[in-house]
Amino acid sequence: MPDEEVILENATDHQEVPDHHQNQELKARKLSWQKLRRYDSLDLESRSFTAHHGHASKGAEWSVILHLAFQSIGIVYGDIGTSPLYVYSSTFTKGINHNDDILGVLSLILYTLTLIPLMKYVFVVLRANDNGDGGTFALYSLLCRYAKVGLTPSQQAEDRDVSNFELELPSKRLKRASRLKSKLENSPFAKVFLLFATMLGTSMVIGDGVLTPCISVLSAVGGIKQATSAMTEDRIVWISVAILICLFMVQRFGTDKVGYTFAPIICVWFTLIGGIGVYNFIKFDPTVVKALNPQYIVDYFRRNKKEAWISLGGIVLAITGTEALFADVGHFTVRSIQISMCAVTYPALILAYTGQASFLRNHHHLVYDTFFESIPGPLYWPMFVVAVLASIIASQAMISGTFSIIQQSLSLGCFPRVKIVHTSARYAGQVYIPEVNYLLMLACVGVTLGFRTTAKIGNAYGIAVVFVMTLTSSFLVLIMIMIWKTNIFLVISYVLIIGSVELMYLSSVLYKFDQGGYLPLAFAMVLMIIMFVWNDVHRRKYYYELDHKISPEQLKEIAVGANFCRMPGLAMFYSELVQGIPPIFNHYAANVPALHSVLVFVSIKSLPISKVPLEERFLFRRVEPKELNVFRCVARYGYTDVRNEHEPFEGLLVEKLKEFVKDNFLISQRNMHNNNGEKFDINEEEFDDGLANGENGKEEVKQVDDQEKQQDLLDEEIEAIDKAWRWGVVHLIGENEVTAAKGAGIVKRILIDYAYNFLKRNLRQSDKVFDIPHKRMLKVGMTYEL
Incomplete structure (x- = not known):
């Protein structure tokens, strides 16, 4: 095959090629020959190849882990930590009918906190992180790496050679895992359903990001009613709105030091609610410790029947923000979150809810303002201030989480292009999205003004x-079976225990659909429509380009045409197509019959991993004939990587291109030192020993002239690239207009002509997303009939 590709990341030492003595030249380069394999996957569908390495988890010192554990208190636990503000008032919406009902609800809270946040998330779900990153998207990316469930056919065999890509899999229970994997890969419905579930999960978390600021701030500000009767509900609502607007306006400054700033406040918060809980427990009713007996849960349901089931919608608020344990793990480590949860958050919450239950045993009539009424008089104002600060912190955590989720969705082609602003040079995960920030602010203000009370927002x-x-549990079951290959009895136990509890809570909250429960589903529906429209047309465009791609033979015909001229400079032609040259280039060549001296087709590709190391970013291939100086490059990014902002993209690409040319040359020289019948992948030490002992000496003497000619050609090619680089770089951006093909149905026309094009017109263009300099940019337009 005339076309060759070299995987640059497998070259361990990139040094300049000396001008003399080929043996020294080959030994000095120290290439890892066994890893330099030649696949032709830029044109072919991905196949299975054995990877040479897996991802090894990095250990951290205990001092670092404890440091991160402290920081995580300020980032992760704001939401779940502020739940004591409103749980009892949301549970007993019709008052307390029986004194033992308090014990039943406390027992439910204690066991729910133990089962879901502690057992499920801290000890099970956190293990399912994707190279340190968490969330619904991370679970989906794990499944995409293990099974071919992605809907866009951009997989390549070389993807598995990226150091973060390969999964370390145990060897037992392979049959069941392989069977499930085969079913997922061969079922179009399963692929669509997994993507749909991922979109639904991300949409719900974004909805959570809208509701958390509303209920947290409204609950905290509402505490001022206990201090003055002049504070009406309207004033509380407007004060909450003002705080929310200020909260969203400061988002542009980033969250670089948010952990250090917020952790002390949340630590004070947990100390105060835990201490007040102990005080109330001792003062009012220590016998509430009886709630450890689950019999009180059974009695609670016997007495209240349907009302008890409905009240589960209030009890579940005790575990709001639990998903943040998993979603924010990328900022910290699994061990640090486990320590902070077990040592600080869990004990403080248990003490807080127990103390409030003790207080309520003697003050049934104060259930609607349990939190602030149970505070000892001297601590009221300090507690009020800390509560407002803690509620703002809880809101901040979910807002930041929403930004991260949308950043991840972009890499799947599941969200329209938006501007991602990285607010920290040290922490890649800290991002700010201007458009989304203002939409969230409007949504939060609208919800606060519309619902006005925490009870309705709680529904x-x-x-x-x-x-x-x-949804997390559903994905986790797939990962247990396919990737972890967990014992089937443990999987069944997980489904029966955790799954049944979550389904019971889900059935309860859905009962309040008409009492405000429709709101997150409405948010999710709007977001799902946007995601579906964008993803569907994105895939249609990709398949269109795949079906109409330009072959190397067509490119050669274009380049050697009589009316086609070459001009100095280097051109980068951007597209999303990985498997070939996009059809828009033919459109460009037909209207501008000139080609730069060096042309690189750059495909921006997102891998289903969180980060791609910089040295493994670029994958090159030469387009024959060699004298055309045309190359294809796949620039690979993870879903949390920064694109063209803090890295010198142009310079890095050119340097890697020169390394590719040199590596390609050395491989051809390597082949010259092997007999035709020898295997290519011989041991490097054997090769070096052979050179030292004078083996193949005659062949080297005979080939010295050819080698010198090849070396001259290499020098000329490197100089041509350098010269083109000095002349300047031009960025050619394909701006594809899409329209429904003639004869298309009305649904397809609405989807493409109206919905997609409306989103495209009102959002960022690709040059703004990738920060391409306008002075050296040329847009090429073409209409695709899909």
Whole structure:
């Protein structure tokens, strides 16, 4: 095959090629010959190849882990930590009918906190991180790497050679895992359903990001009613709106030091609610410790029947923000979150809910303002201030999480192009999205003004929380079977225990659909429509380009045409097509019959991993004939990687291109030192020893002239690239207009001509997303009839 590709990341030392003595030249380069394999996957569908390495988890010192554990308190636990503000008032919406009902609800809270956040998330779900990153998208990316469930056919065999890509898999129970994997890969419905579930999960978390600021701030500000009767509901609502607007306006400054700033406040918060809980427990009713007996749960349901089931929608608010344990793990480590949860958050919450239950045993009539009424007089104002600060912090955590989720969705082609602003040079995960920030602000203000009370918002809040938890459990079961290859009895136990509890809570929150529960589903529906429209047309465009791609033979005909001229400079032609040259280039060549001296077709590709190391970013291939100086490059990014912002993209690409040319040359020289019948992948030490002992000496003497000619050609090619680089780089951007093909149905016309094009016109263009300099950019337009 005339076309060759070299995987640059497998070259361990990139040094300049000396001008003399080929043996020294080959030994000095120290290439890892066994890893330099030649696949032709830029044109072919991905096949199975054995990877040479897996991802090894990096250990961290205990001092670092404890440091991160402290920081995580300020980032992760704001939401679940502020739940004591409103759980009892949301549970007993019709008052307390029996004194033992308090014990039943406390027992439910204690066991729910233990089962879901502690057992499920801290000890099970956190293990399912994707090279340190978490969330619904991370679970989906794990499945995409293990099974071919992605809907866009851009997979390549070389993807598995990226150091973060390969999964370390145990060897047992392969049959069951292989059977499930085969069913997923061969079922179009399963692929669509997995993507749909991922979109639903991300949409629900974004809905959570809207509701968390509303309910947290409104609950905290509402505490001022206990201090003055002049504070009406309207004033509380407007004060909450003002705080929310200020919260969203400061988002542009980023969250670089948010952990250091917020962790002390949340630590004070947990200390205060835990201490007040102990005080109330001792002062009012220590016998509430009886709630450890689950019999009180059974009695609670016997007494209240349907009302008890409905009240589960309030109890589930005790675990709001639990998904943040998993979603924010990328900022910290699994061990640090486990330590902070077990040592600080869990004990403080248990003490807080127990103390409030002790207080309520003697003050049934104060259930609607349990939190602030149970605070000892001297601590009221300090507690009020800390509560407002803690509620703002809880809101901040979910807002930041929403930005991260949308950043991840972009890499799947599941969200319209938006501007991603990286607010920290040290922490890649800290991002800010201007458009989304203002839409969230408008949504939060609208919800606060429309619902006005925490009880109504709580009905909506519960649905978003439980939906995400249920979807996480569903993905986790697939990972247990296919990737972890867990014992089937443990999988069944997980489904029966965790799954049944979550389904019970889900059924309860759905009962309040007409009392505000429709809100997160409405948010999710709008977001799902946007995601579906964008993803569907994105895939249609990709298949169109794949079907109409330009072959190397067609490119050669274009380049050697009589009316086609070459001009100095280097051109980068951007597209999303990985498997070939996009059809828009033919459109460009037909209208501008000139080609730069060096042309690189750059495909921006997102891998289903969080990060791609910089040295493994580029994958090159030469387009024959060699004298054309035309190359194809796949620039690979993970879903949390920064694109063209903090890295010198142009310079890096040119340097890697020169390394590719040199590596290609050395491989051809390597082949010259082997007999025709010898295997290519011989041991490097054997090769070096052979050179030292004078083997193949005659062949080297005979080939020295050819080698010198090849070396001259290499020098000329490197100089041509350098010269083109000095002349300047031109960025050619394909701006594809899409329209429904003639004869298309009305649904397809609405989808493409109206919905997609409306989103495209009102959002960022690709040059703004990738920060391409306008002075050196040329847009090439073409209409695709899909």
